[in-house]
Amino acid sequence: MAGLRREELAPLAGVSVGYYTRLEQGQSPNVSDEVLDAVARVLRLDDDEVAHLHRLARVARTREKVRPEQLRPGIRLMVDSFTEAPAIAVGRRGDILAWNRLAHALLAPHWAFDGAEKPNFVRVDFLEPEFSRGLYVDWEQKARDDIAYLEGTLSRFPGDEGLTALIEELLTLSPEFRAMWTEHPVSNCASISRDYRHPDVGVMTLTAELLRTPDDEGQGVTIFQAEAGSPSAERLRRLAELVTATTG
Structure with a gap:
């Protein structure tokens, strides 16, 4: 009410x-x-x-500090095992900790695939608007889902200083983030269907499934999939062919 x-x-x-x-x-x-x-x-x-x-x-009032994130080798192997679907390992702050070639081509081809630093998807969406608004057909919904992701993580890891620093950075630099943050959107972000606009293959409707493990410490693996036999599946297949042709 x-x-x-x-x-x-x-x-x-x-x-x-x-x-x-x-x-x-x-x-x-x-x-x-x-x-x-x-x-x-x-x-x-x-x-x-x-x-x-x-x-x-249930947030602990002591706000204990959390350990720095370390990507488990098994998670990296899981991401690498996907060859026909984009896959990423994502941290509790929205950092992409690992990705396969297809996810790189879909989500951030302007970043170096093998670079020491990988993008934070929330920072890209709000601070690289020319790219992100071109990629997401409904950018505003994606932005609200980003904030819901951070809200959910903050409730679980209130002592994560890197997370609070990221939020403060975005509040300072992005008027859109500042306005949406006050709305406190909530979502479990576990399964989301979204339209992606790729310059080489066109618009694809993909479902992103976030898979977590009981001891994930906020990490998870996201797999992007298209409905079998759909135009989006064909476009995703074409993108995979382009990636293979480019990378050998």
Whole structure:
């Protein structure tokens, strides 16, 4: 219910105004799932937003520092094993930690494939707008999904100083990021269908599946796939042929 004041929302959720105020301020780390679900019902949150609310409520108040990200060799091997589909290993901050040739050709061909530094997809989308707005047919939705990705990571790793530095950088340099960040979009970002505009093969509709492991520390592997027999599948095949012809 948009526009509800605390004084109106708290009774509907069955809590006092004072308690709800402390909950908003993160001062009730032992809040029950029942209270969170009641608040979610009043706010009419969807499933992803409810899950995000529960994660925020469980954030450790100590905000312990997290270890630097290190790509596991098995994850790199998994990415390299895909030859007919773009695949990337992505870190909790949106850093591309590894990619295959097809993902490079699709997502950031203006970056060096074997370079020591690889792109951060959120930074590219907001700070390289000429490229990213050309790649994504619906750039605004992609941008909101980026922010939802960072929001979800921040709720899990509040002590990640690199993550907070990235967010502060984007808030400073990108008016679009600054405006969208205040909207707090929420999504699990696990399976998303999106239209990509490639200059060599045209528009492709691809589904990005994010695969995580129980001990991922925020890392995952994303595989981009087209529906079998579709025009997008044919265009993806043509892109793979171009990559092979170029790289040998």
